[in-house]
Amino acid sequence: MAMSKDPVKPSEALLKKTTDLMHDGMDARAFGEFEMPPALGDARWTDELILSTWHMAATGKVPDNLNYKTGLSNGGFDRLDFKMLNEDQWLEHSEDIDTSISLNRRGDERHNPTPPIPIYGGGMSYGSVSVNVMLARAKNAQKWNTFMSTGEGGYPEQLYECKEHVITQVATGYFGVEERSIQAAPIVEFKYAQGAKPGLGGHLLASKAGEEVAKMRGSVPFVSLFSPFPFHSTYSVEDHSKHIDWIQTVNPDALISVKVSTPHDVDMVAVGSYYAGAHIIHLDGGFGGTGAAPEIAKKNIAMPIELAIPKVHKFLIKEGIRDNVTLIASGGIRTADDIAKAIALGADGVVLGTSDLVAMGCTRCSNCEGGPSGRGCPWGLTTTDIELQEWIQQEWAVKRLDNYYTALQWRLREILRQLGLGDVKDLVGRTDLLKYVRGDA
Amino acid sequence: MGNDGNQVTLTKEEFARQSRILADSYHRYHIDAMETPDRQALPNNFIVKVGKIGLAKMITSEIFHYWGKWDVVFSRPCTYGVFSGPIGGFSPRPEMCVGCLRCTVQHPEFVTVLPNPARAALGDSYLSSKLISTIDDEARKGTVPVRGQGYRGRFGGPGWDGMFTDMSEIVRPSRDGIHGRELISTVVDIGSKPMSLKFDSNGELVNEGPKMMSIQVPFVFDSPDGNIMTKKLATIWKTAAEQIDTLAMLPAELVTTNSLASRAVVPILSTNDAANAGSFGNGTRMVELDSWDNAAFETAKASNHDLQIGIRLPFESGWQSKLTEMVQAGVPVIHFVANNHGEDNEGNFIMDLLMEAHNMLLESGTRDKVTFLNSGGIVAADHLPKSIICGLDAVGLDLPLFIAMQARLSGDTASRSGYKLKLPRKCDDKWATQRIVNLSASWRDQLLEILGAMGVREVRRLRGEMGRAMWCAHLEAEAFSEIEGFLGGDE
Ligand code: SF4
Ligand code: SF4
Numbered sequence: 001m002a003m004s005k006d007p008v009k010p011s012e013a014l015l016k017k018t019t020d021l022m023h024d025g026m027d028a029r030a031f032g033e034f035e036m037p038p039a040l041g042d043a044r045w046t047d048e049l050i051l052s053t054w055h056m057a058a059t060g061k062v063p064d065n066l067n068y069k070t071g072l073s074n075g076g077f078d079r080l081d082f083k084m085l086n087e088d089q090w091l092e093h094s095e096d097i098d099t100s101i102s103l104n105r106r107g108d109e110r111h112n113p114t115p116p117i118p119i120y121g122g123g124m125s126y127g128s129v130s131v132n133v134m135l136a137r138a139k140n141a142q143k144w145n146t147f148m149s150t151g152e153g154g155y156p157e158q159l160y161e162c163k164e165h166v167i168t169q170v171a172t173g174y175f176g177v178e179e180r181s182i183q184a185a186p187i188v189e190f191k192y193a194q195g196a197k198p199g200l201g202g203h204l205l206a207s208k209a210g211e212e213v214a215k216m217r218g219s220v221p222f223v224s225l226f227s228p229f230p231f232h233s234t235y236s237v238e239d240h241s242k243h244i245d246w247i248q249t250v251n252p253d254a255l256i257s258v259k260v261s262t263p264h265d266v267d268m269v270a271v272g273s274y275y276a277g278a279h280i281i282h283l284d285g286g287f288g289g290t291g292a293a294p295e296i297a298k299k300n301i302a303m304p305i306e307l308a309i310p311k312v313h314k315f316l317i318k319e320g321i322r323d324n325v326t327l328i329a330s331g332g333i334r335t336a337d338d339i340a341k342a343i344a345l346g347a348d349g350v351v352l353g354t355s356d357l358v359a360m361g362c363t364r365c366s367n368c369e370g371g372p373s374g375r376g377c378p379w380g381l382t383t384t385d386i387e388l389q390e391w392i393q394q395e396w397a398v399k400r401l402d403n404y405y406t407a408l409q410w411r412l413r414e415i416l417r418q419l420g421l422g423d424v425k426d427l428v429g430r431t432d433l434l435k436y437v438r439g440d441a
Numbered sequence: 442m443g444n445d446g447n448q449v450t451l452t453k454e455e456f457a458r459q460s461r462i463l464a465d466s467y468h469r470y471h472i473d474a475m476e477t478p479d480r481q482a483l484p485n486n487f488i489v490k491v492g493k494i495g496l497a498k499m500i501t502s503e504i505f506h507y508w509g510k511w512d513v514v515f516s517r518p519c520t521y522g523v524f525s526g527p528i529g530g531f532s533p534r535p536e537m538c539v540g541c542l543r544c545t546v547q548h549p550e551f552v553t554v555l556p557n558p559a560r561a562a563l564g565d566s567y568l569s570s571k572l573i574s575t576i577d578d579e580a581r582k583g584t585v586p587v588r589g590q591g592y593r594g595r596f597g598g599p600g601w602d603g604m605f606t607d608m609s610e611i612v613r614p615s616r617d618g619i620h621g622r623e624l625i626s627t628v629v630d631i632g633s634k635p636m637s638l639k640f641d642s643n644g645e646l647v648n649e650g651p652k653m654m655s656i657q658v659p660f661v662f663d664s665p666d667g668n669i670m671t672k673k674l675a676t677i678w679k680t681a682a683e684q685i686d687t688l689a690m691l692p693a694e695l696v697t698t699n700s701l702a703s704r705a706v707v708p709i710l711s712t713n714d715a716a717n718a719g720s721f722g723n724g725t726r727m728v729e730l731d732s733w734d735n736a737a738f739e740t741a742k743a744s745n746h747d748l749q750i751g752i753r754l755p756f757e758s759g760w761q762s763k764l765t766e767m768v769q770a771g772v773p774v775i776h777f778v779a780n781n782h783g784e785d786n787e788g789n790f791i792m793d794l795l796m797e798a799h800n801m802l803l804e805s806g807t808r809d810k811v812t813f814l815n816s817g818g819i820v821a822a823d824h825l826p827k828s829i830i831c832g833l834d835a836v837g838l839d840l841p842l843f844i845a846m847q848a849r850l851s852g853d854t855a856s857r858s859g860y861k862l863k864l865p866r867k868c869d870d871k872w873a874t875q876r877i878v879n880l881s882a883s884w885r886d887q888l889l890e891i892l893g894a895m896g897v898r899e900v901r902r903l904r905g906e907m908g909r910a911m912w913c914a915h916l917e918a919e920a921f922s923e924i925e926g927f928l929g930g931d932e
Contacts, residue, residue, distance in 0.1 A: 014513045018547075021518075025546035034549040039487055039540050039556050042593035075596025075913075083925065196591055198608040198894055205587075229893070230610060264607045264911055286605075287592045294585045295575070296887045298592040300823045301894050302608050306596075307916040332591070345920070354591060365541040368589025371521065378520045378541045382589060388520065436927035 007375065007387035015390055022379070022391060026361055030054035032065065043073045044287060045354075045364045049334055056407035057359035057400040062336075068411070069337040076287075076306035077338045081437050084418040091417035098423040099412055101349045103187070103255060103326050104279050110253050113186060115146035117409050118339065118349030118424055121356060122284075122330050123169045123191065123259075125153025126176075127204050127213035127225075128291045128368070129382050130389035136397030137356055138162035143398070144405055149189050149351075152227060153204070154216035155181035167257065170247070173227030175217040182250045189257040189282065190243060192230060195331035196289020198261035198302040200229055205292060207370040210384055237272035244277040255279040257328070261301075262286065262308035267315035274316070274325045282351060283308050285331030290353045290382065292369035305331045306345065313346025313429050336411035346429045357381050359404040360397050470627075470657050472685050474583020474882035477875045481847040481865035483577055484559035487538040489523055491530045495551025518544040565854045567782040568820050573844050575821065576880065580845035583879030585886045597913030600783065600790050600818075601827050605916075607909040608894040625892050626899035627885055629659045629835050631688075631727065632749050633773035634809045652773065654726050654749060657686040658885050659829060659900050662877070663816045663837030664691055664709065667858030672699045677870055678842070679706050681877040690729060690776075690837065696721060707751070712737035719745030727774070729753055733763050735770050751776050751814070756785035756794050764798060768807050776814040781840055782855045783818015791818045792831055799832025799905050808905070817857065820844075822887035832905045845880040846873045 010018065028034055030051045041047035052068035055061075062068050070078045084090075091097065104112035121137045128151065135158055141148040142165045149167040150159070154176020159166050168185035170177050172192075182188060204213070204225040214221040234240055244256050257280035258273040260266065270281045285305025286298060309329050316322040329342045330351035339350050358364070361379045368382035376383025380391030416424060419433055427433070451459070500514075507513040517524045522537045524530040524544070535557075544552045563570040578586055597603045632653035639648040662678040664670045675695045682689035682705040691701060693708035702708070704724035710717060712734040718741035721728070727749035730737055741750050751774035752767055754760055760777075767775055777798065783791040795815060802808040816837030819828055828836055843850065843862055853859030888900065897903055914929070921927040 011510070011512055013507060013510050014516055017507070017513050018516065018518075021547040022543070025549055028549050029546055037542055037545050037554065039545075039554045040542060043595050044591070044593055073594070073596040074598075075917075078596065080924070192610050193608070200890055200894055260610055261608060263609060264909070269610050287596075289591045290589065292587045292589050293591075294587050294887065294890055296585070296823050296890055297894070299594060299602075299605075300827075301606050301891065303605055303911055303916055304596060307913075307920045310920045357590075361546075362590070363540075363542045363546070364590055364593070365539060366588040366590050366593070367539050367541055369587055371539055371541075372537065373520045373522075375520055378518075378543045431921075431923045432925075435925045436921055438926065438928075 007385055009386050010390050015393075019391060019393060019396070022361065023396065026054050027058050030058055030063070040363060042364065044071050044332065045334060045358070046071050050358055050362075050364060053334075053355060053358045053404065054361070057404040060403035060406040060410075062407050062411055069335055071334065076304050076332075077334075077341050079437050080306075080341050080434050082340070082344075082415060082419060083433050083435050085420050089420055091420060091422060093410075093413055093417055096422065097413040097416050098425070099409055099416075101326065101425065105326055106279050106324050110255055110279070111186065113145075113147070113255070115144065115349075117144060117146060117405060117412070118343060119144075119405065119408065120146045120167070120328075120349070120351055121148030122288075122290075122351040122353035123149035123151030123167075123189065124290050124353060124357075124382075125151030125169075125204070126156050126216055127153040127208055127384060130380065130384050130392065131156050131158055132389055132392045132394055132397065133357075133360070133381055134159060135162070136360070136392065136394050136401060138166055139394065139398045140401035140405065141165040143402055147187060150176075150181070152176075152191060153213065154178075155184070156216060160184065169259075170243075171227055172229055172231050173217075173225065175219070175225065175227065179250055182247060182254070185251060185254050187255045187257055187280070188247045188251065189259055189280075190240075191259045192234075192240075193261040193284070194259070194289060195261045195284035195286045195302065195305070196291070196293040197297040198263070198286065200294065200297055200301075205369050207374045208376055208384060213384055237276055240273065241276035248277075257282050259284055262303045262305065262331075264303075266303075266308050267312050270312045270316060270325075270327075271319050271321070274321055278325065280326045280328055281312070282328040282330065283312060283347075284351075285329070287332030288330055288354055290357060290368070305329050305333070305342070309342055309345040309347050310431065317429075336408045337415065339408065340412055340415045340427065341434065343424060343427045344430045344434050346431075348425075348428055355404070356401060359400050360392060469623075470686075472583075472878060472882035472885060474879045475875060476582055477580070477872060477879055479577075479581060479847060480867050480872060481849070482536070483563065483574060483847075485535045485538065485557050486560055486574075487535055487540050488555045488557050489533040489535040489538050489544070490553040490555070491524075491533055492551030493531060495548070496530045499548070499551070518547045564850075567818070568840060568844070568854065572821050576841050576844040577847065579822070579883035580847075580876040580880040583882040585883060585890065597917070600792060601821070601824050603913040604792065604827050604830075605911045605913065606826060606830070606891050606895060607911060609896040625889050625897070626901075627658050627888060627892075628655050628899070629901060630655050631751075631774055631812045631814075631835070633771070633811060636806065636809060652749070656688060656835070658881060659833075659835040659888070660819075660825065660881070660884070661688040661690060661707070661814065661835060661837050662842060663839045665839045665857050669858065669860070669862060670695060673868075673870065675699065675701055677846075677873045677877065679703060680870065680874045681842075681881070682706070684874070684878050685881050687881075688727065693717070693721075693728075709753070710741070715740040716744055718742075718748060718750065727751060729774075729776060733767055733772075735766070738767075738770060738772060749773055751812075753778050755779075756789075756791070756817075758786060760785070760794075761797070761801065764801065765805075768802065768805070768811055772811065774812045774814065776816065776837065778837075778857070779815065779817035780855055780857060781817055781820075784855075791815060791828065795828060795831040795833055796907065803905070822884045823891070825884055825888055826891045826900075826903060827910070829900065829903045830906050830910045834901075834904055841880060842877050845876045847876075 048067040052066040055063040101118045137148045152171035163184040167187040169189045206224040258278040259282040329347040375385040630653040634651040678689035690707040693710045696708040702721040702723040709729045715737035718728045729751040755778045812834045819836045849863040
């Protein structure tokens with residue numbers, strides 16, 4: 001059949017056939033019923049990492065016969081390993097191993113959320129992903145008593161049912177920022193920059209900025225949307241402090257997160273953000289990112305997250321403020337092992353984006369920005385195409401994410417107990433528990 | 442001021458009128474890119490194999506199962522048209538495949554998608570298949586390549602891959618426009634500036650002032666060595682250089698025999714022919730001598746005092762002493778030449794060689810007297826700002842231009858003369874020129890992205906800004922020094 005020129009919402013029968021085929025196929029691939037797809041994977045997300053994520057999302061368990069720990073990028077997390085204790089010194093694997101973190105360490109009068117896992121969901125805007133994907137992530141966040149961020153595309157009405165778990169992002173284009181969504185937010189995230197395109201601002205291609213998306217963003221349909229860079233109202237850390245004051249006026253109880261990328265002076269930026277009033281400093285390294293980004297920006301501008309975390313962690317200690325702020329890392333964190341390594345390097349917790357999408361079926365084909373079809377993700381993830389977005393059904397997607405987070409927590413506890421630690425907070429900055437592996441890790 | 446130096450008082454209206462003419466005459470520099478389809482397409486990225494029996498069985502079963510629900514019966518997993526030919530999946534169209542893998546996940550029993558080995562085999566260890574694909578795309582569209590889902594490659598890496606450029610969270614070149622990068626200048630000056638101006642007691646300038654010319658982008662189109670350049674290629678280089686206001690460096694013989702002299706053309710002469718340096722005319726602004734010879738340089742200079750003289754300096758053992766001699770002799774433009782992998786004859790990489798050359802002149806306080814160009818080893822958009830950070834004023838491009846024209850290279854592609862070109866059968870000058878103009882537009886726009894992120898307002902200020910770059914090896918040493926087993930970055 002020729003490609004439909006005007007996609008329409010799929011019929012019940014088509015929806016069932018397609019999603020059944022997709023889901024069965026993902027399981028068959030993840031459970032090794034067929035050989036590894038030869039065209040799957042890359043150095044960062046290998047075929048085994050993608051299939052192991054599908055396995056975890058299907059079962060809630062780590063696989064026996066796939067490498068679910070490291071990729072083949074030949075550096076950073078892929079060259080680090082843990083110095084595990086001898087088996088007789090391991091703790092019991094139990095729910096008593098505490099994987100929770102605190103998001104308000106300033107000791108002020110605001111609330112102090114303590115998600116039971118050191119993970120929350122990164123911003124993926126409405127427009128870059130569908131409402132189904134956003135809602136699935138929000139519902140999973142609710143289930144795990146953690147959070148997910150709106151990204152810079154506004155706050156779709158449906159998200160209000162999970163509002164206690166939704167972070168409202170204020171980014172440089174102010175797309176969709178409203179008093180109501182600030183007031184609803186337990187955490188407000190200022191996105192100064194993002195790791196995949198540091199210094200460049202956001203970018204939503206015209207083909208993905210349809211009627212609904214444009215309405216949400218207060219823009220004209222099918223016109224490319226560029227967020228400026230940087231905030232045109234920010235010339236200094238004092239201006240940043242003024243931003244935070246605005247938010248506090250609108251919502252005095254919201255925690256403030258400041259998301260920045262990883263330039264040379266990221267340590268100074270972090271300290272400045274803290275003194276301006278941030279509760280969370282969110283470092284976004286260059287290797288992640290889910291949206292469209294210029295290829296030149298992905299690797300060449302700013303530093304990988306593995307190299308930024310220790311720099312900031314040590315500087316915050318030197319400044320005597322490390323215990324008063326939560327340091328969150330993102331941008332290239334793929335596995336539970338990466339999470340534990342990021343924490344051992346000095347982060348308190350991490351933000352996941354790509355891994356959530358992989359759990360829901362992403363093959364990392366990079367066609368999210370529209371691809372030659374102009375319709376966006378053929379799996380229904382990074383698209384608002386009326387037909388394609390239906391391939392992600394919420395109930396299925398929430399279950400996948402829930403299973404995936406269950407497996408992540410299990411593996412995290414496994415690492416902690418093998419290190420003899422009963423609390424993930426005791427892993428923060430413990431580079432002495434890491435070893436550098438030479439050759440391919 | 443009037444011609445005689447006296448102040449002329451304008452009426453308000455006249456002043457406004459002249460100001461308006463001046464303002465209206467300003468055109469922001471822009472390169473006219475235009476989608477320019479392939480003439481010799483690269484091999485497909487993927488091979489799509491569909492088992493005919495499996496497909497036939499599936500269709501039969503679906504017709505039976507979903508009789509009457511034709512939307513279901515005719516639905517196919519590919520949104521890119523691979524199975525939308527006249528006989529659908531029985532004759533897939535792999536050239537349209539983007540590797541989303543939906544078909545092979547949905548139908549693992551009879552659909553396989555494989556990376557195409559012919560695509561992977563393109564290029565060599567330096568100019569990889571991936572870089573060739575990127576240049577091809579840039580030359581087709583003339584835009585900045587944009588894709589989803591993060592970075593896919595290795596952590597750090599050798600050569601340029603081990604270098605990151607800095608960015609600023611707040612500092613911008615300008616708050617005008619969306620990102621401020623609309624107003625960034627990519628103009629570079631070619632030539633020599635005196636380190637100071639000297640005046641006599643009457644206030645008259647006694648030494649030579651700056652002798653420079655400007656080009657709009659920090660890259661020029663260069664010729665490979667040997668006999669690779671032809672009249673056709675030289676004409677294309679020249680036309681593209683004229684369109685974007687840069688320079689085409691062409692063998693002098695080709696320039697003369699084909700009447701290619703122009704203000705955008707830089708004839709390359711052997712030292713034996715230095716006396717002909719002033720003979721090209723038609724607006725020629727600069728010539729290059731193919732090697733260093735002080736006498737030949739003086740001869741070329743004497744042939745026309747207004748000409749810029751560049752000297753090509755291969756990165757070979759002893760280049761440092763030649764560089765010192767050339768600077769002392771007052772050579773205004775020094776054009777380094779590395780092999781196509783960006784190496785000298787001992788295997789040292791240009792990143793280090795360029796920093797060494799730049800620092801040598803900084804130490805002797807002579808850096809601004811000279812323009813540095815380099816050819817060889819610059820084959821991706823990110824290499825451009827990175828090499829400028831290492832000390833270049835502008836780069837010379839040759840191999841990327843051939844790739845933009847969809848030429849296939851064979852032979853010793855590492856050397857500057859040991860390879861052969863196979864151009865597309867239909868390679869008319871207009872098409873080829875536009876592909877090169879597109880590549881230029883794409884690389885310039887990508888340079889603007891980097892400069893914008895750094896908060897640098899003009900590319901001239903990027904030269905030698907090593908403090909605004911980060912080397913993976915240094916960062917790793919800082920981050921991982923306390924970790925057991927870490928011996929040093931960039932192993
Ligand atoms: S288009 Fe490809 S990379 Fe993007 S979300 Fe979909 S499957 Fe993943
Ligand atoms: S991999 Fe994707 S693009 Fe390629 S044929 Fe299969 S469905 Fe189509």
